[in-house]
Amino acid sequence: MRLPLSLSFALLAVTVPAAFCQNAPTPAVTYKTELNLPYRAENAPGLTPYMRERCRLDLYYPENKKGFNTVVWFHGGGLSGGEKGIPDGLKNQGVAVVAVNYRLSPKVKCRECIDDAAAAVAWTFRHIAEYGGNPDGIFVSGHSAGGYLTSMIGLDKHWLAAYGIDANKIAGLIPLSGHTITHFAIRGENGISGNTPVVDAFAPLFFVRGDASPILLITGDREKEMLGRYEENAYLMRMLKINGHKDVTLYEMQGYGHGMVEPAIPPLLEFIARVRPK
Numbered sequence: 001m002r003l004p005l006s007l008s009f010a011l012l013a014v015t016v017p018a019a020f021c022q023n024a025p026t027p028a029v030t031y032k033t034e035l036n037l038p039y040r041a042e043n044a045p046g047l048t049p050y051m052r053e054r055c056r057l058d059l060y061y062p063e064n065k066k067g068f069n070t071v072v073w074f075h076g077g078g079l080s081g082g083e084k085g086i087p088d089g090l091k092n093q094g095v096a097v098v099a100v101n102y103r104l105s106p107k108v109k110c111r112e113c114i115d116d117a118a119a120a121v122a123w124t125f126r127h128i129a130e131y132g133g134n135p136d137g138i139f140v141s142g143h144s145a146g147g148y149l150t151s152m153i154g155l156d157k158h159w160l161a162a163y164g165i166d167a168n169k170i171a172g173l174i175p176l177s178g179h180t181i182t183h184f185a186i187r188g189e190n191g192i193s194g195n196t197p198v199v200d201a202f203a204p205l206f207f208v209r210g211d212a213s214p215i216l217l218i219t220g221d222r223e224k225e226m227l228g229r230y231e232e233n234a235y236l237m238r239m240l241k242i243n244g245h246k247d248v249t250l251y252e253m254q255g256y257g258h259g260m261v262e263p264a265i266p267p268l269l270e271f272i273a274r275v276r277p278k
Contacts, residue, residue: 027064029062029064029065029092029094030062030063030064031060031061031062031063031091031092032060032061032063033058033059033060033061034058034059034061035058036056036057036058037056037057037058037059038052038055038056039055039056039057039100039119039120039122039123040055040119050103050107050108051103054101054102054103054104054116055101055102055103055116055119055120056084056101057084057098057099057100057101057120057123058084058086058097058098058099059096059097059098059099059131060086060090060091060096060097060098060099061096061097061131061132061133062094062095062096062132063132065094065132066132067132067133067134067137067278068094068095068096068132068133068134068137068278069094069095069096069133069134069137069138069139069171069272069276069278070095070096070097070098070124070128070133070134070137070138070139071090071095071096071097071098071139071140071141071174071268071272072098072100072120072121072124072138072139072140072141073086073087073090073097073098073099073100073141073142073146074100074102074117074140074141074142074143074145074146074147074149074150075099075100075101075142075143075145075146076142076143076144076145076146076147077104077144077145078144078145078184078185079104079105079110079113079145079148079183079185079186080104080105080106080185081104082104082145082146083101084099084100084101085099086099087261087262087265088262089261089262089265089266089269090265090268090269093269094278095269095272096128096131096133098120098124098128100116100117100120102116102117102120102149103116105185105189109189110183110185110186110189110202111186111202113145113149114149114152114153114159114202115159115162117149117150117152117153117159118153118159118160118162118163118165119163121138121140121153121160121165121170122160122163122164122165124138125138125165125169134276135169136169136171136276137171137276138169138170138171139170139171139172139173139174139272139275139276140153140154140170140172140173140174141173141174141175141176141268142175142176142178143176143177143178143261144176144177144178144226144258145178145183145185146175146176146178147175147176147177147178147179148175148178148179148180148183148204149178150173150174150175150178151173151175151178151179151180151204151236152202152204153167154167154170154173154204154212154213154215155167155173155204155207155208155209155212156201156204156206156207157207167212167213168211168212168213170213171213171214171272171275171276172213172214172215172216172271172272172275172276173212173213173214173215173216174215174216174218174268174271175215175217175218175233176218176219176260176261176264176268177218177219177220177225177226177229177258177260178204178233179203179204179229179232180203180204180205180232180233180235180236181197181198181199181203181205181232182197182198182199182200182202182203183202186202195227197228204236205232205235205236205239208236208239208240208242208243208245209240209243209245210240210243210244210245210246211244211245212240212245214247214248214271214275215237215240215245215247215248215249216248216249216251216267216268216271217233217236217237217248217249217250217251218250218251218253218260218264218267218268219233219250219251219252219253219260220252220253220256220257220258220259220260221252221253221254221255221256221257222252224255224256224257224258225257225258226258229258230252233250234250237249237250247275249271251264251267
């Protein structure tokens, strides 16, 4: 049956523009960086000059994209050194990166390092939407000491609860080569040898629970890593599963030692894409 001429024109008017739209190029994502943003309020009680110096972050984000996921990134350095920075592999990947500085031992006790990490994550939850990000797509990651901070604030809920944030709102935890027992710097504060394992209230292992956010654990090769680092993470994975956790994976980066950040970025990004697909 032939269509009336008027209806044929009507269909043509609808379908032709749609065809052109399908062939239109997607605009390239561009990125912007905001440097040294304070994540503690300037009028916060007890704010010290050292806190004003160290409690800052850099925000790298897609400026022409909305609803993006975000990685909060904590640097390594044994809780006594290091500076905020964005891993090269996380750039131009469609995600924002919040690179965090925190106070360092021995100027402060290590518990203050953990508290700073929680404050920075809380800042991200409260402000990422202002830059176009999705607060439901906040992942927390870091290397070595940064991996330890990731696990501590993600598993021990009281650190983020102090800032009004439920740790289970974190989309995923991705600690890279982090302690799961009590950090050696904290053992040092208490006169305990770095070769003596301790599991107490400063150990992520102490807080294994089945309802925690999805977790990707990544370490270097067990024969090239820092003492026991792979085995600690393997035990954390096993205990999480025993406690009912349904989404925890451990990757061992064969052939790489403790400095395995860049080779770990592809599985990190795959994990983000699986947990929060865009």
